[in-house]
Amino acid sequence: xxxxxxxxxxxxxxxxxxxxxxxxxxxxxxxxxxxxxxxxxxxxxxxxxxxxxxxxxxxxxxxxxxxxxxxxxxxxxxxxxxxxxxxxxxxxxxxxxxxxxxxxxxxxxxxxxxxxxxxxxxxxxxxxxxxxxxxxxxxxxxxxxxxxxxxxxxxxxxxxxxxxxxxxxxxxxxxxxxxxxxxxxxxxxxxxxxxxxxxxxxxxxxxxxxxxxxxx
Amino acid sequence: xxxxxxxxxxxxxxxxxxxxxxxxxxxxxxxxxxxxxxxxxxxxxxxxxxxxxxxxxxxxxxxxxxxxxxxxxxxxxxxxxxxxxxxxxxxxxxxxxxxxxxxxxxxxxxxxxxxxxxxxxxxxxxxxxxxxxxxxxxxxxxxxxxxxxxxxxxxxxxxxxxxxxxxxxxxxxxxxxxxxxxxxxxxxxxxxxxxxxxxxxxxxxxxxxxxxxxxxxxxxxxxxxxxxxxxxxxxxxxxxxxxxxxxxxxxxxxxxxxxxxxxxxxxxxxxxxxxxxxxxxxxxxxxxxxxxxxxxxxxxxxxxxxxxxxxxxxxxxxxxxxxxxxxxxxxxxxxxxxxxxxxxxxxxxxxxxxxxxxxxxxxxxxxxxxxxxxxxxxxxxxxxxxxxxxxxxxxxxxxxxxxxxxxxxxxxxxxxxxxxxxxxxxxxxxxxxxxxxxxxxxxxxxxxxxxxxxxxxxxxxxxxxxxxxxxxxxxxxxxxxxxxxxxxxxxxxxxxxxxxxxxxxxxxxxxxxxxxxxxxxxxxxxxxxxxxxxxxxxxxxxx
Numbered sequence: 138x139x140x141x142x143x144x145x146x147x148x149x150x151x152x153x154x155x156x157x158x159x160x161x162x163x164x165x166x167x168x169x170x171x172x173x174x175x176x177x178x179x180x181x182x183x184x185x186x187x188x189x190x191x192x193x194x195x196x197x198x199x200x201x202x203x204x205x206x207x208x209x210x211x212x213x214x215x216x217x218x219x220x221x222x223x224x225x226x227x228x229x230x231x232x233x234x235x236x237x238x239x240x241x242x243x244x245x246x247x248x249x250x251x252x253x254x255x256x257x258x259x260x261x262x263x264x265x266x267x268x269x270x271x272x273x274x275x276x277x278x279x280x281x282x283x284x285x286x287x288x289x290x291x292x293x294x295x296x297x298x299x300x301x302x303x304x305x306x307x308x309x310x311x312x313x314x315x316x317x318x319x320x321x322x323x324x325x326x327x328x329x330x331x332x333x334x335x336x337x338x339x340x341x342x343x344x345x346x347x348x349x350x351x352x353x
Numbered sequence: 354x355x356x357x358x359x360x361x362x363x364x365x366x367x368x369x370x371x372x373x374x375x376x377x378x379x380x381x382x383x384x385x386x387x388x389x390x391x392x393x394x395x396x397x398x399x400x401x402x403x404x405x406x407x408x409x410x411x412x413x414x415x416x417x418x419x420x421x422x423x424x425x426x427x428x429x430x431x432x433x434x435x436x437x438x439x440x441x442x443x444x445x446x447x448x449x450x451x452x453x454x455x456x457x458x459x460x461x462x463x464x465x466x467x468x469x470x471x472x473x474x475x476x477x478x479x480x481x482x483x484x485x486x487x488x489x490x491x492x493x494x495x496x497x498x499x500x501x502x503x504x505x506x507x508x509x510x511x512x513x514x515x516x517x518x519x520x521x522x523x524x525x526x527x528x529x530x531x532x533x534x535x536x537x538x539x540x541x542x543x544x545x546x547x548x549x550x551x552x553x554x555x556x557x558x559x560x561x562x563x564x565x566x567x568x569x570x571x572x573x574x575x576x577x578x579x580x581x582x583x584x585x586x587x588x589x590x591x592x593x594x595x596x597x598x599x600x601x602x603x604x605x606x607x608x609x610x611x612x613x614x615x616x617x618x619x620x621x622x623x624x625x626x627x628x629x630x631x632x633x634x635x636x637x638x639x640x641x642x643x644x645x646x647x648x649x650x651x652x653x654x655x656x657x658x659x660x661x662x663x664x665x666x667x668x669x670x671x672x673x674x675x676x677x678x679x680x681x682x683x684x685x686x687x688x689x690x691x692x693x694x695x696x697x698x699x700x701x702x703x704x705x706x707x708x709x710x711x712x713x714x715x716x717x718x719x720x721x722x723x724x725x726x727x728x729x730x731x732x733x734x735x736x737x738x739x740x741x742x743x744x745x746x747x748x749x750x751x752x753x754x755x756x757x758x759x760x761x762x763x764x765x766x767x768x769x770x771x772x773x774x775x776x777x778x779x780x781x782x783x784x785x786x787x788x789x790x791x792x793x794x795x796x797x798x799x800x801x802x803x804x805x806x807x808x809x810x811x812x813x814x815x816x817x818x819x820x821x822x823x824x825x826x827x828x829x830x831x832x833x834x835x836x837x838x839x840x841x842x843x844x845x846x847x848x849x850x851x852x853x854x855x856x857x858x859x860x861x862x863x864x865x866x867x868x869x870x871x872x873x874x875x876x877x878x879x880x881x882x883x884x885x886x887x888x889x890x891x892x893x894x895x896x
Contacts, residue, residue, distance in 0.1 A: 149463035149540070151876065159465045159539040166531045170565050177573035177603060181588075184599055192594075267584035278587065278594035285586045289577070 145321050157323045164327035168334050175293070175338055182286045182345060185279070192279020196287070197350025199264060201255060205347040208251045209339065215244035216336045219305075222312075223329045229319035231312050238309035241332070245302040252295055259284070287346055294342060297335045304328055367770065367867040382467035383870060388453035389768070390474050391444060396837070398440040398481060403830060405433035410792075410826040413819045418809045426809035427494035428510065434497025439519050440481050442753055443611065446618035447564075448477075448529055450760045451557045453768060455533060457861040458551050460542025460879065462871040465535040473528040480522030487514025496807060498608070501589035501600040505581040513582050516575040523568045523575075526614075530564025533557055542860070544879040548642070551859055551883045552628075552635060555642040556621030559649035563610045563617075567653070571607035574600060598663055605656035613652040615749055617645060619712065619756030620687055626709035626759055627691045629857040631698025632895060634884040637690045644683035651680040661732045670729055677727035684720050688713060699895075703855070704775065707782040708759025712752055715789065719747030722797065737807075740800025743793045751789055758785065758836060765840065766854045770867040771847030774839050781839075784832035791825025856893040858884055 150156040186193045222237035256265075263271035266285045274280055308328055311317065317325055368385045378386060409429050412420040421429065452470065456463050464470050487493065493515040495504040504512050537558050541550070577588050578600075587593020589600045628635050635641055657665060657673030691713055700706070722744040725731045735741060758781075765773050795818040800806075804815050811819065853862040858881075864873050881888055890896050 148871075149461070149465065149467055151462075155539055159535050162538060163466060163531060163535040166534050166565055170527050170531070170569050173566050174569035174573060177570045177606075181573075181577070181599060181603065184596065185594075188596070189594065266586045270586075281586060282588065282594055285580065285584075285588055289580060 153321065157321070160323045160327050161330070164330045168330060171297075171334060171338075175290070175341075178286065178290050178293070179341070179345070182290070185282050185286070186345075186349075189276065189279035189282065192274070192276030193283045194350050195274055195276055196280045196283030197346060199259075199262070200287075200347045200350065201258070202347055202351065204251055204255055205343055208248055209343050211244055211248045211251070212336050212339050215241050215248070216333050218244065219329050219332045223322070223325055226312060226317050226322040226325050227319055231315055231317060234317070234325075235309045235313040238305050238312060242302045242305040242309065245298055245305065249295060249298055249302075252291065256288070259288075290342055291346070294335065294338055297338070301328075301332055301335055305332070365865070365869065367865065368870045369770070369867050371870045380471070382463070382471055384452050384456050384464050384467065384470060385768075385868065385872075387470050387474055388449050388451075391448040391452060391477070394474070394478060394481065395441050395445050395449060398436050399445075399833075400837075401485070402433050402436035402441055403833065405429050405436065407826060407830060409433065410823040412809055413811070414823045416811050416813045416816055416819075421809070423809045424494065427496075427807070428488075428492035430807055431493050431496050431515075432488050435484060435493070435515055435519065437749075438497055438611070438615075439522055440477075440484065442615045442749055443526060444477060444529075445615075445753065445757050446622060446760065447533070447557060447560055447614075448473075448525075450622065450757075450764060451533065451560075451618060452529075454764065454861055455536060455554060455557060456540065457864065457868065457872050458554055458859060459537065459540060459545055460860050460873065460877045461536065461540035462873075462876075464532045465540055466532050469528050470532055473525040473532070476528070477522050477525035480518045480520070480525065482518075483521060484515055484518025487511035487518060490514065498604060499575070499578060499600075500604075501578070501581075501595075501597045502591065505578055505589055513579050516578055520572050520575045520579075523572045526564045526568045530561035530568070533561040534565065537561075542877050542879055548639065549879055549882050550642075552624035552638070552641050552645070553621040556617045556624065556645045559645040560614055560617040560621075562646075562649045563614050563652065567607045567610040567614075570603055571611075574603040574607070577603075598660070598665070601660050601663055602656070605659045606653075609656040609659065610649070610652045612745070612748065613648055615753050616716070617648060619716075619753040620645065622756040622760035622763075623691060623709050623712050624687075625857075625859070626705050626763055627694050627713075628884040628886075629763070629855050629859075630701050630703060630706035630709070631694050632700075632856075632886045633694050633698045634882070634886060635690060636693035636696075637686070638883065640686050641690050644686045647683045648680060651676060651683070655680055658727055658732070661729060662736045674727050674729050678724065681720060681724055681727075684716075688717055688720070703762075704773070704778040704782050705759045705763035707779060707786075708755050708762065711782065711786045712755040712759065715747050715751030715755060715786075719744060719751055722747065735800055737805055738800035739796040739804045739806055742806050743796035743800060746793045746796070751793070755785070755789075758782070761836070761840070763855070764861075765843070766850030767861055767866050767868070769840075769844050769847070770850055771843045772850045772854065773836075773843045773847060777835060777839055781832055781835035784828060784835065788825050788828030788830075788832045792822050792829050793825070795819070795821045795825075853893070856895055858886060858889055858893070 146153055146156055150159065218237050218241040222234045222241060225234040225237060259265055260269065263269060264284050266281050266288060270281050270284065272280055305328065308325055312325070368383055378390065381387060408421065409426065412418070412426055418426070490511055493510045493512055495508050495512060499512065499516065537554055580586065581588045581590070587595040589595045589597050591597055624635055624641060655673055655677045657669055658677045661670050722740070726735065726741065726744060762773060762778060799815055799818045802815070804811055850866045852865050860877055863877065886895070
């Protein structure tokens with residue numbers, strides 16, 4: 138019987154070593170792209186926050202710090218289950234890895250559920266930007282800009298979550314079917330990198346949208 | 354041209370004959386076939402963009418607006434720019450020649466992620482179709498730069514569609530850059546250290562860094578334009594509290610490095626061509642390698658020189674002016690080193706070399722006029738005039754397209770296994786060179802005299818120069834049609850090419866033409882530095 142590593146070696150690579158290195162390296166480069174992608178929005182947000190401190194502050198005060206904090210805790214928990222899943226895979230406990238991945242996906246869905254509840258509340262309060270937006274504040278324009286960035290950035294984050302959850306479910310099935318082993322679970326590690334990255338982005342989003350308006 | 358016939362390879366299957374049928378192309382993960390898919394697509398987009406250019410030049414043959422209405426003219430230059438920049442120039446060399454050659458030059462079987470490579474082609478085509486569809490529905494009139502607030506409030510054209518097309522195709526660029534970086538890091542053949550790599554690979558590495566780090570900013574800013582138009586919010590509209598200049602900052606943070614996305618691969622080709630046809634190692638190899646990377650790095654820090662008249666602070670303008678001078682240094686290093694390579698070289702004037710020499714001259718003119726534009730006082734005088742138009746066409750058309758054509762001729766025997774006809778290809782190189790200069794040199798003069806860009810009509814005293822330019826464009830068009838025709842001819846009827854028709858160094862020449870599916874029978878082990886013509890004299894039959 139041939140070596141299980143050889144079975145998973147794709148034709149373009151010479152050695153399993155090379156394959157492992159390339160897969161992880163590629164994910165890091167992809168994350169560099171993602172940093173620039175979100176970075177552009179963070180930069181634009183910062184420019185307007187400096188231009189309109191009062192309006193942005195008013196917008197930030199509308200955020201539900203309770204829901205935001207719960208969501209942050211939820212998401213960080215999902216990072217823990219993801220890390221445990223990778224650990225299990227490296228110990229060749231694939232059933233457990235699969236279960237932990239499904240847990241991760243479930244926690245991700247809880248995050249999205251809370252997030253969309255918040256979106257609905259903003260919509261009800263006429264805070265969704267565009268034709269739905271109504272405000273009698275003297276800083277209405279700046280507040281609307283705040284909400285544009287809020288919806289755009291958390292929305293993009295949510296899209297990343299949806300993609301992540303889909304991949305996590307697929308990988309859970311693959312782990313259950315035994316597509317990984319203790320020697321080769323690099324794609325799972327790459328997925329883990331992506332998942333942790335999306336979590337970290339949320340931590341920054343939480344800071345700029347929720348915490349910045351917390352002072353009295 | 355004399356050729357060395359080494360081993361007959363016609364019997365063994367190559368990447369073209371290994372599998373047959375349309376599906377074997379559409380589902381291929383072979384980097385060589387994907388390179389050809391890209392080649393067909395960028396050629397298609399090149400001629401679409403070329404037709405727009407030709408219509409503009411015809412309109413400009415007379416001072417009045419007679420051929421097309423001013424509105425149509427606005428759409429013509431916008432669509433010309435969008436198609437040429439994003440659907441031709443940016444993918445042109447990296448995705449065709451780069452895709453085809455990088456794995457071969459580093460002795461790999463394929464790129465690191467072959468499926469991602471195919472995905473990038475589909476994403477690119479999808480973006481292209483979206484852009485073409487929005488053009489067919491009525492086009493866009495904002496210029497390729499989409500300046501706000503015109504693009505977000507005042508333009509009644511299909512801005513969102515065009516922006517979406519570019520947004521989508523941006524992901525193809527990102528995937529290509531990611532693939533190249535990982536490939537160059539992880540897939541090099543045994544013994545092939547970084548400073549043994551051909552400069553083609555170095556330059557594409559630098560390009561890929563820009564692909565990966567700059568393209569997402571374009572994606573974000575186009576997304577913001579789409580959001581502003583769709584939801585009627587004021588991200589960039591001053592009347593609603595937005596900052597239109599922020600758009601320019603973000604746009605040029607991508608689009609200035611994008612200029613280097615367009616020209617670095619051209620430099621990549623020229624380094625190979627100059628070495629091969631001078632039979633010498635590139636003078637100052639290490640400097641040229643580092644120059645590529647420093648162009649990529651400094652290129653990120655100069656975007657503000659597009660905004661000297663946009664109301665930015667005078668101190669930021671001085672900073673950007675200074676750094677724009679700095680970015681000219683590595684470019685100049687390259688030009689000097691290519692020239693020094695020619696010195697005492699054993700030069701042969703095959704068609705690729707004609708293009709390469711053309712590139713060096715035209716790129717120098719384009720680069721030097723870039724320094725005029727980096728100077729604050731001069732820039733204020735010539736901003737948004739034909740001087741700027743002429744400057745960047747010298748870089749993008751005189752530089753990149755000359756290099757693209759030169760590279761296509763040089764590697765055509767490897768790609769197709771056939772030689773192109775020598776006589777007519779030399780004629781085409783000369784036609785392109787003359788046509789190009791006749792088209793764009795008068796535009797320097799026009800711009801300096803005050804002719805603004807993007808106008809369908811102009812005062813009668815400019816007509817002579819405009820007529821010269823239009824005449825040149827016609828010649829240039831004919832020059833571009835010639836290779837299209839004889840490459841098609843050569844694909845079927847050209848003389849069979851040997852593995853190494855140019856007696857060049859480089860791993861891609863040590864495998865049959867066309868190469869087998871996995872490039873090499875045996876993974877090569879590299880012991881020599883790049884372009885080591887002295888050491889390989891006898892092996893290459895150059896004595």
